[in-house]
Amino acid sequence: MKLTEEQVKHVAKLANLPLTSEEEEKYSEQLSKILDYIEQLNSVDTKDVEPTFNVSGQSNVMSEDTTVPSLSQEDALLNASKKEKGFFVTKGVFEEE
Amino acid sequence: MTQYEPVIGLEVHVELNTKSKMFCRCSADYFGKEPNTHTCPVCLGLPGALPYINEEAINKCLQIGLALNCSISEKSLFERKNYFYPDLPKGYQISQYRWPLCINGHIEVEDENGNALMIRINRAHQEEDTGKLTHIGRETLIDFNRSGIPLVEIVTEPDFHSTAQVKDYAKKLQQLFRYLGVSNADMERGDMRLEANVSVGKSNGHPKGVARSLPNYRVELKNINSFRFMVAAIEYEIKRQIIALERGEKLTQETRGWDEDKKCTYLQRSKEEAHDYRYFPEPDLPELILSKEKIQKLKDSLPKLPVERAQQLIEMGIPKNIAFASVVTVQRADYIQRAIEYSKARGVDMVGIVNYIINRNIYARGVPPEQAVSDYQTQTTNIISDQGELEKLAKQAIKENPRAVEDYKQSLLSSGDESKAGNPNAIQVLIGAMMKKTSGKADASKLQGILKLLLEK
């Protein structure tokens, strides 16, 4: 199954990855191979098998509604590449979503 | 001319008032706090951090679902909604998609004429809030205190046909959240946010509300942070779309915002398809299995809701509008209830006391309900019947109403007989004057006698 250039561009956009046209070419090839590999799974008959979403076998693991101390502002911002007045700073985005 | 009918669906997001966040134990009391002081590795999306479900939030989401007449799913799962935006540190929001907690509910709303309409609730699901962005010039500041606050999303079917119905729905939901005590639901603070999808269909002579095919597009109104602006945006969209359809234009799926300065909506982006979010079950959170017993227990613990409480008042003989005004808030409904019980024990007219409290806005004055009942009793039953007091009042009335007194004396003279039947109208004028002075508390029959005596001396 060969991914089109359009599909690769779309996936790259969703993954927030800037790709050069060479990379697009390269990943189109590689992603297609990965898909083919995964495709093999489709040969298994799973008609009566419940999908497994979690391998712990647990359910209803919950916590009481109590608080514990948070990180200090200083610690929270420790790895920020840019900070200002206690805020993380990023390049401007329009208010959406 | 073609008849157009607006078709509107709503998504409401409400922040729950739990003590801690949805998937970590940071304090959820973030409003107005120093930025980034309520965070931890989980709500900052640091590598390796593991989420943990807050049980109280789940209970509150279920209460909302139950109050909206939803069915509760036996099995419920969280999923990752993947997208990139600076307010979302993990690169995904933990939400629900295919296995929401609550589905298929309904709520009744009214339009401006009081006509009732049933709105179907598609789902009420649990998710987490994002961080808060502040845009300053070419930079964006991020505060993650809000990141991970429990959020419930309530999605309706496209059953609204007017903004009056939308307004009533928002009001009723807000009232419901407050009755349940699950959220402060303050729209100004952003506790409760609205998104709408709006399209316009040809009604083709169908009566309103009758099933017909939906328009093949819808315009989403998003990121409108004031309820008033949302209503304005919906009204604008209805007009814009009708004009476009009349011109034969083809309308498409898109997201629009509201420009308050220009009073119009504007294009934000064409619609991303749902599968672009690449939802998949959250592997870090085991599934929720909700037993019938647990659901029943939650159902039994639901407080009496406004409609039910108003109904009880109506059955007591209280007019519908007064009954609904009595239950606007839990506090007011409780106040009225206390006043009713206190009145009952004392044989005071219960319908009268509720009318009195609502019509004179007694509740807002901070008078305790027992005091309100006493005041009401004084006004209606505590009649001034003291002879001296009444005589004083009668003399004052005679002094202040010379014309009525003259009329009365004239009528006495002209009738001239021994029964001395004076003009009854003149005496009524005098009694009326004193009733006004005493807020209706003077004993009218005694007064009449006293007045006659004084006038005929």
Ligand SMILES: [Zn+2]
């Ligand atoms: Zn946290």
